[in-house]
Amino acid sequence: MNVIAKHRNLSISGNRLWQSLMDMAKIGATEKGGVCRLALTDIDKEGRDLFIQWCKDAGCSIRIDKMGNIFARREGRNPDLKPIMTGSHLDSQPTGGRFDGVYGVLAGLEVVRALNDADYETEAPIEVAVWTNEEGSRFAPAMVSSGVFAKVFDLEYGLSRADSDGKTMGEELERIGYAGPDEPNIDGHPVGAYFEAHIEQGPILEDEEKTIGVVTDAQGQRWYEITLTGVEAHAGPTPMHLRKDALLGASRIVEAVNRIGMKNQPFACATVGMLENYPNSRNVIPGKVFLTVDFRHPDDEVLAKMDKELREAVDEITKGIGLEMDFEQIWYYAPIKFEDSCVQAVRDGVELGGYSNRDMVSGAGHDACYLSKVTPTGMIFIPCVDGISHNEVEDATPEWCEAGGQVLLQAMVTKADETVLSS
Numbered sequence: 001m002n003v004i005a006k007h008r009n010l011s012i013s014g015n016r017l018w019q020s021l022m023d024m025a026k027i028g029a030t031e032k033g034g035v036c037r038l039a040l041t042d043i044d045k046e047g048r049d050l051f052i053q054w055c056k057d058a059g060c061s062i063r064i065d066k067m068g069n070i071f072a073r074r075e076g077r078n079p080d081l082k083p084i085m086t087g088s089h090l091d092s093q094p095t096g097g098r099f100d101g102v103y104g105v106l107a108g109l110e111v112v113r114a115l116n117d118a119d120y121e122t123e124a125p126i127e128v129a130v131w132t133n134e135e136g137s138r139f140a141p142a143m144v145s146s147g148v149f150a151k152v153f154d155l156e157y158g159l160s161r162a163d164s165d166g167k168t169m170g171e172e173l174e175r176i177g178y179a180g181p182d183e184p185n186i187d188g189h190p191v192g193a194y195f196e197a198h199i200e201q202g203p204i205l206e207d208e209e210k211t212i213g214v215v216t217d218a219q220g221q222r223w224y225e226i227t228l229t230g231v232e233a234h235a236g237p238t239p240m241h242l243r244k245d246a247l248l249g250a251s252r253i254v255e256a257v258n259r260i261g262m263k264n265q266p267f268a269c270a271t272v273g274m275l276e277n278y279p280n281s282r283n284v285i286p287g288k289v290f291l292t293v294d295f296r297h298p299d300d301e302v303l304a305k306m307d308k309e310l311r312e313a314v315d316e317i318t319k320g321i322g323l324e325m326d327f328e329q330i331w332y333y334a335p336i337k338f339e340d341s342c343v344q345a346v347r348d349g350v351e352l353g354g355y356s357n358r359d360m361v362s363g364a365g366h367d368a369c370y371l372s373k374v375t376p377t378g379m380i381f382i383p384c385v386d387g388i389s390h391n392e393v394e395d396a397t398p399e400w401c402e403a404g405g406q407v408l409l410q411a412m413v414t415k416a417d418e419t420v421l422s423s
């Protein structure tokens, strides 16, 4: 009983967390106040080096695995217990912000520092992870290294991912000195539970004036690539009724995708984000269009229904215009339910801090989504200004950052000490 009372007094330093965020933001800082720290570049190496230095200063030991994932460890009282892990990513989008990913990493570091300040020994060890190439911006797909860790991908696949210049992750890890010796998966590195703190990357918390999002689920995703082929022809001599206009087909698909999204509310998101038109000449009827579709929903059944609706719509649209089509679902990612005891540990931390909060479904993918496949996992969201992320103006307040770090601290210690609490 006393154990509960003891750890409930622990507290992070919001100022120190904020200062670390601002210091890390100088690495790869852009003119517009954002960050460009693409995975496995020299800038990324600089960020990694700084993180490791800070962790060593905080007394942590460091391990690096074959995917370049970094683990900073603070020992616990019982060496037989698996570590309670937190983490996120240090890489960013080309025009990224100062909080996406790095917030979760540095909140984890702040948990370690706070435990040091209080001279608090947890039962299980605490670890802070940095997952390589979460963004998927330089190397596709996203979250590839937490995916290898969770055995969604094998090591060979991970290391062979190449950027647009043909440089592979394996080569670039060697080059910057982050091709570590450790086995890059849960078998070689058991984990007791995983928590990730992250900015929401959407507008809901700020809009409802809530400080913490207790993340219960993550949306499932289906990604598609569609190529429509019609006939290129002169825009003058070809009468309207004899055209096979691929861009007209694409336009109708854009409409259909939006309609399917609106029809499956609440929660559904449906986006055409990429569209390439050939030959893209003002007086040529487009003969070929490539487009992508991104569907998201937390309920697998609804996601499957949206898939069916898309296939029917695309079929009808292309037949109507006489287009040929190549339709491929290139990615399927099942919806995720975060583990009850981890969600509860987050809730308890929120309640203790007295923070306004709401339950949330994560709309974006996170390393935590893959970790949830191999260990009990929970997530904590804090708001970001205007819900804007993947943008140089991405912003958060010191108060929000502190609140999320405080909840993370409580949730991690709850899990790290639960063997004692339950005995």
Ligand SMILES: [Zn+2]
Binding pocket: 089, 100, 101, 134, 198
């Ligand atoms: Zn992120």
